[in-house]
Amino acid sequence: MIDSYSFGEITISGKRYTSDVIIFEDTIKDDWWRREGHSLDPADLSEVISAKPEVLVVGTGNSGLMKIPPETADFIKSKGIELIAQPTTEACQTYNKLSKSKKVIACLHLTC
Numbered sequence: 001m002i003d004s005y006s007f008g009e010i011t012i013s014g015k016r017y018t019s020d021v022i023i024f025e026d027t028i029k030d031d032w033w034r035r036e037g038h039s040l041d042p043a044d045l046s047e048v049i050s051a052k053p054e055v056l057v058v059g060t061g062n063s064g065l066m067k068i069p070p071e072t073a074d075f076i077k078s079k080g081i082e083l084i085a086q087p088t089t090e091a092c093q094t095y096n097k098l099s100k101s102k103k104v105i106a107c108l109h110l111t112c
Contacts, residue, residue, distance in 0.1 A: 001099070002092045007062045008111050010092070023095065023106040024051055032107065040068045040107075042075040048105050049079055056081050057095045059088030059108035066109045 002023075003011040009018050012028060022029040024047075034044045040058065048056060056076055060066040064087040076083045084094055088108055095106040 002096055002106075005088060005092045005108075005110070010108065010110055018110070020109050021106075022048065023108070025103065025105075034066075038066045038109075038112065040066065040072050042072055045072075045076070045107070048107065049076075049081075051105060052079075052103075053081055053105040054102045055098055055104040056083050057091050057098065057104060057106040058083065058085040059091030059106065059110075060085055061088055061109040061112035063087065063112055065112040 001013060003014065009016060010021060012021070012023060017028070017030045019030055020032040022032045029047070035041045058068060060068070068085050073083055084091070086094060088110065091106060091108060095104060098104045
């Protein structure tokens with residue numbers, strides 16, 4: 001569960017992180033980097049796609065500046081994965097709600 005989020009930091013199950021994260025069912029990747037910082041590319045999601053979630057929640061940053069190009073959204077949907085993209089505050093709430101009933105992964109940009 002995500003305990004809290006504020007610009008540049010997130011606390012997950014009591015542990016604080018200060019870099020972008022991917023929350024998998026059983027682990028957290030705390031060094032998530034994208035090829036192009038504020039644009040999500042299919043190549044940035046290889047581990048996510050391999051994990052076969054039902055839902056991918058993408059936190060697009062505090063102000064929502066990270067973009068998901070249409071080709072990336074189409075790629076995610078072509079894998080049978082529902083995509084929810086929201087500013088990170090809302091994405092954290094969505095993740096907490098959905099993780100109780102679905103296989104969900106969250107990719108969260110913590111700044112911008």
